[in-house]
Amino acid sequence: MARTLTDAKPGDRVRIRRLLPGGGPIRQRLLDMGITRGCELLVERKAPLGDPVEVAVKGCHLAIRKTEAAFIEIDE
Amino acid sequence: MTEEPQATFTVAVAGNPNAGKTTLFNMLTGANQTVGNYPGVTVEKKTGVVTGERCRLEIVDLPGTYSLTAYSQEEVVARDFIIDDRPDVVISVVDASNLERNLYLTLQLAEMGAQLVVALNMHDIAEQRGIHIDTAELSRLLGVPVVITVGNRGQGKRELLSVLENLLLDGAKTKPMNPTYGPELESAVRELAAALQEDQAVGERLPSRWLAVKLLEHDERSRDRVLREAAAPTGILALAHRLADQVRKRQNEDPAVFVAEHRYGHAAGVVRDCVTVHDQGRTLTDAIDTIVCHRGLGFFFVALIVFASFKITFFLADGLTWIPWIGGWRSPVGVSAWIFDDWLPTLVSGMAEGPLKSMVLDGAIAGVGGVMGFVPLIFVMFLMLGVIEDSGYIARIAFVLDRVLRAFGLQGKSILAMIVSGGIAGGCAVPGVMATRTLREEKDRLVTMLVVPFMNCGAKMPVFAVLIAAFFRGYRGEMLWFLAALSWVFALLAALILRRFVIRGEQTPFVMELPPYHVPTLRNVLMVSMERSWMYLKKAGTVILAVSIVLWALMFFPRQDTVEFERQRTELKTSMEAAVPGKAQSIERELHALDDQQQQNQIEHSFAGRFGRSLEPISQLAGLGWRENIALLGGFAAKEVIISTMGMAYSLGKVEAEEQVAGDMPLVMALRQDRKWNPLRAFALIVFVMLYAPCLVTVAAIWRESGSWKWAAFSVVYSTTIALVVSVMVYQVGSALGIGC
Numbered sequence: 001m002a003r004t005l006t007d008a009k010p011g012d013r014v015r016i017r018r019l020l021p022g023g024g025p026i027r028q029r030l031l032d033m034g035i036t037r038g039c040e041l042l043v044e045r046k047a048p049l050g051d052p053v054e055v056a057v058k059g060c061h062l063a064i065r066k067t068e069a070a071f072i073e074i075d076e
Numbered sequence: 077m078t079e080e081p082q083a084t085f086t087v088a089v090a091g092n093p094n095a096g097k098t099t100l101f102n103m104l105t106g107a108n109q110t111v112g113n114y115p116g117v118t119v120e121k122k123t124g125v126v127t128g129e130r131c132r133l134e135i136v137d138l139p140g141t142y143s144l145t146a147y148s149q150e151e152v153v154a155r156d157f158i159i160d161d162r163p164d165v166v167i168s169v170v171d172a173s174n175l176e177r178n179l180y181l182t183l184q185l186a187e188m189g190a191q192l193v194v195a196l197n198m199h200d201i202a203e204q205r206g207i208h209i210d211t212a213e214l215s216r217l218l219g220v221p222v223v224i225t226v227g228n229r230g231q232g233k234r235e236l237l238s239v240l241e242n243l244l245l246d247g248a249k250t251k252p253m254n255p256t257y258g259p260e261l262e263s264a265v266r267e268l269a270a271a272l273q274e275d276q277a278v279g280e281r282l283p284s285r286w287l288a289v290k291l292l293e294h295d296e297r298s299r300d301r302v303l304r305e306a307a308a309p310t311g312i313l314a315l316a317h318r319l320a321d322q323v324r325k326r327q328n329e330d331p332a333v334f335v336a337e338h339r340y341g342h343a344a345g346v347v348r349d350c351v352t353v354h355d356q357g358r359t360l361t362d363a364i365d366t367i368v369c370h371r372g373l374g375f376f377f378v379a380l381i382v383f384a385s386f387k388i389t390f391f392l393a394d395g396l397t398w399i400p401w402i403g404g405w406r407s408p409v410g411v412s413a414w415i416f417d418d419w420l421p422t423l424v425s426g427m428a429e430g431p432l433k434s435m436v437l438d439g440a441i442a443g444v445g446g447v448m449g450f451v452p453l454i455f456v457m458f459l460m461l462g463v464i465e466d467s468g469y470i471a472r473i474a475f476v477l478d479r480v481l482r483a484f485g486l487q488g489k490s491i492l493a494m495i496v497s498g499g500i501a502g503g504c505a506v507p508g509v510m511a512t513r514t515l516r517e518e519k520d521r522l523v524t525m526l527v528v529p530f531m532n533c534g535a536k537m538p539v540f541a542v543l544i545a546a547f548f549r550g551y552r553g554e555m556l557w558f559l560a561a562l563s564w565v566f567a568l569l570a571a572l573i574l575r576r577f578v579i580r581g582e583q584t585p586f587v588m589e590l591p592p593y594h595v596p597t598l599r600n601v602l603m604v605s606m607e608r609s610w611m612y613l614k615k616a617g618t619v620i621l622a623v624s625i626v627l628w629a630l631m632f633f634p635r636q637d638t639v640e641f642e643r644q645r646t647e648l649k650t651s652m653e654a655a656v657p658g659k660a661q662s663i664e665r666e667l668h669a670l671d672d673q674q675q676q677n678q679i680e681h682s683f684a685g686r687f688g689r690s691l692e693p694i695s696q697l698a699g700l701g702w703r704e705n706i707a708l709l710g711g712f713a714a715k716e717v718i719i720s721t722m723g724m725a726y727s728l729g730k731v732e733a734e735e736q737v738a739g740d741m742p743l744v745m746a747l748r749q750d751r752k753w754n755p756l757r758a759f760a761l762i763v764f765v766m767l768y769a770p771c772l773v774t775v776a777a778i779w780r781e782s783g784s785w786k787w788a789a790f791s792v793v794y795s796t797t798i799a800l801v802v803s804v805m806v807y808q809v810g811s812a813l814g815i816g817c
Contacts, residue, residue, distance in 0.1 A: 018329070018333075019333065025147060025585055026585040027330075027332070028145050028147065028293075028332060028336075029145075029147055029585045029587050030585075030587060031332065031333060031336035031337075032142050032143035032145060032147070032180070032336065033142060033177075033587050033589070034176075034177055034180070034340060036333075036336055036337045036340050037333070037337060039340075044365075045365075045366075045369060045370075045371070046371065047369070047371075047374065047475050047476055047478065047479060048371050048372070048374040048375055048476055048479075049479040049480065050479070051478070051479045052475060052478055052479070052586070054365075054369070054475065054590060058176050058177055058340070058344075059174060059176060059177070060174050060177055060589060060591075061361075061589065061590040061591075062587055062588065062589055062590065063471070063474070063475045063478070063586070063587070063588045063589075063590055064586075064587050065478070065482075065585075065586045065587075068585055068586065068587055
């Protein structure tokens with residue numbers, strides 16, 4: 001199983017390996033928001049119920065739901 | 077002095093949602109704005125006119141977007157405008173403290189072949205955060221003029237206008253940087269662009285390089301366009317398909333990924349060359365977010381802020397009497413009540429008695445007055461909402477509550493609309509429906525709009541109060557809590573059902589920016605509130621006037637025969653003249669009773685009365701008689717009317733809702749003593765009132781906000797159906813079990 005953003009903990013600094021295939025419009029949306037290969041991502045915090053997760057990428061903060069985070073594969 | 081006729085040019089303003097685009101637009105156009113919708117969609121279109129030194133500029137505010145795919149209506153609208161309406165210049169508003177992400181959009185605008193000017197906005201904040209930008213270098217790298225602006229201080233307006241005039245009148249041309257896409261993809265783009273360029277139909281009209289990239293990205297909208305408009309669509313699409321496949325096979329990745337990566341790569345390159353960052357340390361936004369988005373405290377802060385803004389809204393608009401007015405200080409709602417309840421009625425009091433006077437007084441003035449009463453509330457609600465939106469906190473509300481509300485097919489931001497509508501007792505669904513504007517996802521927005529009328533708005537409360545006073549004395553507090561909880565349950569369940577059966581489909585992917593906090597711009601917030609309130613007034617005012625008059629006519633016609641009443645009245649009056657003082661008083665009471673009786677008979681005789689009677693076979697299943705049916709029909713105009721209509725139908729004369737709450741008022745007494753009434757029946761009525769059709773003003777608001785009368789009609793039908801089903805169930809099950817009867 002590939003490690004995805006859903007496996008990362010708050011405080012983790014992870015590198016994006018790729019966007020997993022499938023997901024339709026989600027993929028384009030993530031790309032547009034700057035989730036591109038090789039780019040570093042800091043997991044800031046999770047919402048009170050553990051979903052969505054807040055990450056810092058390219059100097060700005062994004063809230064990403066678990067369903068979308070599952071498409072973001074990260075380095076081990 | 078004769079002025080030379082000036083040429084008019086179109087200038088579009090594009091930018092990311094949090095780049096300060098609206099502030100910049102307001103700075104340029106001032107109050108010279110018109111607000112409308114883009115054709116066929118509910119996206120707001122703002123235009124304004126600026127008169128420069130040498131020409132007139134028509135400025136169009138494009139919706140805020142991060143990109144120009146077809147992800148949302150906003151993106152579609154923005155890109156179609158640039159391609160089809162061909163503005164003479166596009167201003168790309170860029171947040172100076174977030175250059176990389178903002179340039180991603182700028183590069184796409186450049187690719188579309190637009191004449192481009194970059195407005196480097198919020199430059200002051202960037203400097204404060206230790207970000208220094210070499211603007212000359214930025215301008216050179218991008219190939220377009222760069223102007224430093226601080227929208228909320230009006231800084232940079234003159235420079236921007238002079239750059240625009242220079243471009244438009246002096247023949248200066250920009251040469252925007254075009255991103256290239258790496259050896260493999262780039263050659264595919266070129267080949268496809270060349271093919272598009274050669275097509276007689278689209279070659280001249282559409283930017284071929286941009287279109288080529290879009291086709292390789294698998295953008296369906298572009299494919300449809302080529303299919304529709306190109307002279308030889310099949311050849312082009314087959315080529316696009318083959319080229320995209322080639323890239324995918326050799327690189328093992330979609331062209332769309334390369335496109336995004338290269339655009340971001342270029343943006344990063346530009347940033348590297350012209351931005352120097354001094355260590356910023358921890359930002360204030362981070363510090364605030366560690367507290368307000370805290371896993372334990374997050375809910376608490378949302379509750380606190382939402383509760384506070386709710387309280388402030390109703391306090392400023394209704395609670396606090398801060399306007400000096402005739403007869404003492406009044407609240408804004410009080411002023412509106414004064415105009416429509418006191419002043420206008422006295423103005424027309426001189427009219428001859430008859431249908432016309434009744435129509436003006438009970439139809440037009442009462443109906444429109446009901447609408448106007450909401451305006452102060454809506455205005456202040458939009459002010460509060462504007463502050464929450466503009467400061468950036470709204471994104472945190474969505475973040476904290478998203479998981480909870482998503483379980484019901486809603487999303488985090490829906491909570492605001494639900495609270496405003498009466499999630500805390502005393503709200504109003506009209507501003508609630510309008511508050512759904514903060515939801516960008518069309519489906520979430522529609523579902524939210526359709527369920528907020530279930531909340532217990534201020535106008536339903538008097539109905540509950542009367543029935544509680546009559547049948548649940550001693551349990552007032554518990555009942556009110558229970559009813560509040562019940563309305564939440566119904567709203568959330570309805571959302572779930574609507575999402576499953578009516579407004580189906582995947583939830584929109586939710587990747588939301590949490591922008592840095594900043595102090596809201598007073599001018600922005602005020603302008604938006606005023607313009608939204610005005611739009612409400614225009615639409616609601618006309619619809620309501622018409623329907624109020626129809627409802628009035630239903631209660632007024634046909635007239636009953638009054639001969640018998642007149643005879644009795646004259647009899648009583650003659651006997652009163654001859655009577656001793658003690659007896660005269662009791663005759664006077666009889667006269668009043670006669671008036672009330674006549675009023676009741678008239679209502680029963682009217683179309684509304686017949687309607688109420690004809691519905692009895694159905695409404696009896698929920699324990700409701702013709703009197704309640706009329707009251708509920710009247711309540712469709714405004715829920716406040718329910719109690720006063722019931723008063724009339726029980727021949728109690730004109731009763732004021734507020735008076736009923738005390739507990740020993742005529743209607744409470746009458747219901748308590750009426751043997752047909754019992755707690756079960758009262759509860760069935762309460763449930764029906766809670767759930768049935770939203771009032772007319774709300775329906776008008778849904779019409780406006782959803783952009784279609786069909787959703788407004790759907791809202792009326794589905795909520796009334798739910799109300800009927802639930803109240804019948806309550807009454808039948810209760811009767812069978814012998815509870816409360």
